[in-house]
Amino acid sequence: MNFAWPHALWLLILVPVMAWWLWRRKGVSAIAFSSVSAMEGLAPSLRQRMVWLPKVLTLVVVSLLIVALARPRKGREQTVSETEGIAIEMVIDRSGSMRAMDFRIDGEPVDRLTAVKNVASKFVLGEDGLEGRYSDLIGLVTFAAYADAVTPPTLDHSFVVSQLQQSSIVNRRDEDGTAIGDAIALSVEKLNALDARQQRKVQSKVLILLTDGENTAGQLDPVQAAELAETMGVKIYAIGVGTNGRAPVAVRDPFTGRKRLRYMEVNIDEETLTNVAELTGGKYFRATDTDSLDAIYREIDQLEKTEVETRQYVSYRELAVQSWRYGAVQVPPLIAVAMVLMCLRLVVEHLWLKELV
Template sequence: MTFAWPHAFWLLMLIPLMAWWMWRRRGTASIAFSSVAAVDELPPSLRQRWMWLPKALTLIAFALLVLALARPREGREQTVSQTEGIAIEMVIDRSGSMQALDFNIDGEPVDRLTAVKNVASKFITGGEDLEGRFSDLVGLITFAAYADAETPPTLDHSFVVSRLNQTEIVSRRDEDGTAIGDAIALSVEKLNALDARQERKVQSKILILLTDGENTAGELDPVQAAELAETLGIKIYAIGVGTTGKAPVPVRDPFTGRQRLHYMEVNIDEATLQKVAEITGGKYFRATDTDSLDAIYREIDQLEKTEVETQQYVSYRELAVQSWYWRSFTVPPVVAMAFVVLILRSLLEHLWLKELV
């Protein structure tokens, strides 16, 4: 509870003066008696015992009116946040080469896609050194020989992460390939569609492209797709994932049916990825292990910050004229209590406790 005008409490210093004035000794009686000793020996009646009450109620009413004048208030703080979020498309390669076992999680070797799922999930929802993109629209596109829109940009991040975790490396040869240009073009289309929907104000649109190869499929060249993105104001962060040289890839022996590791050459078209990022004003990164991949997502997280404008309001309940609640009781306004006390005083003074002059 706070008071809008606490200086009003100085008026409470008048209460002792008022009490002295009301209980001061009166003048001499108008009818003279030789002696009142016999009357003094009589026990006081109930009415006589309560003769002080109207005066006390007067002082209580005055104190309540002073309290009302001080304007007691109960404030409730409200926070209103206005967010200009970022729309992010996660574009992830799921071609056959992503099964290379050149990444580690907790000391155990994992394929590239598993490592990407682990770090990208923390980028979206938060974890370790990543705060999460809670105010941002996040979408998911996966690609191999074809690009697939898994989820549109949405605030339902748990659904995005669920779809990401369900993503698998292609197993059919006719689906294998790396359609980087088509994946960029599909991402640009999804991000550009947000303007038509006009669901919320989007501060900027970015595309995080992760691949471990070269553009070997699809109809559109990656550089052409990047030029389209630049025209629409979409920035691309490109990540080339995988070790340099040769990477261990599990293959099944056609004779024994057992899996064995086969070392294959790593071919990442870094020149194209760098150009794609440069055209759109983004940045190119190279991730050769889990730690470097985690560091890349942390850097992107710092580069693309969401602007949140927070305004705080305090709504007050004026307890002098409004009811308020104390524990399980409803307390009437202070002014109402003061008038009730004055009415009670007036009734007592003019009826049961009426003084004869």
């Protein structure tokens, strides 16, 4: 609580002066009696003992009016955030080559898709030094031979992450492949649809493409899809995933049924991915292990910062003229309390104590 006009409280100095004036000794009027000894044993009545009440009520009323003049008020601060957010489409490769076990989490070897799920989830929700993308629209597209729009750009990040965690590597030969161009085009379409929906003001549109291979499926060439993205104002960050040279892949032995590691050549079309990123004003990265993948997402997190404009408002309740709550008690306005006490003073002085005051 504070006061809009605190200097008015200096007027409270007049209250002691008024008290002195009300209780100052007046000239004593007397009527001659031969003797008052018969009155000495009489106890004063209640009205006689309360003769001071009108004066006290006067002082209380004046004090309340002075406090009301200072305009006591109780403020409630409100913060309004206006965000020009970023719309991000995560485009994740789930082709058969993502089974390569060249990444580690907590010292244990994992396939590439598992490592991507781990780092991308931290990027979205925030963990291990990453702030999270709380103000941004996040969508998910996965692809192998075909591109699938799993979730549209949304603020429901928990749902996006749950869908990401449910994504799995394709296990059918007719579904395997790497349709990078189709995946880019589908993601651009989803980002471009935000303008038609007018859901919110989007400051920029970003596509994070993650793949470990070459474009081997689909109808669109990746560079053509990138030209479409550039036309639509979508920036692409491309990440090539996988170690250099050969990578271990878990395969099942047809005779024993046990899984064993088999090494395969890593073929990432880095030239195309670099062209795709640079054509849209983005950047190409190469992730050869979990630490480098984590560092890449951290760099993207810093490159694409959301601008949040925060405005603070304070709404005041004028306690002099508005009721207010103190704990479980509803307190009436100070002016109303002063008026009630003034009426009480008049009743006491001119009715109850009329003959004594």
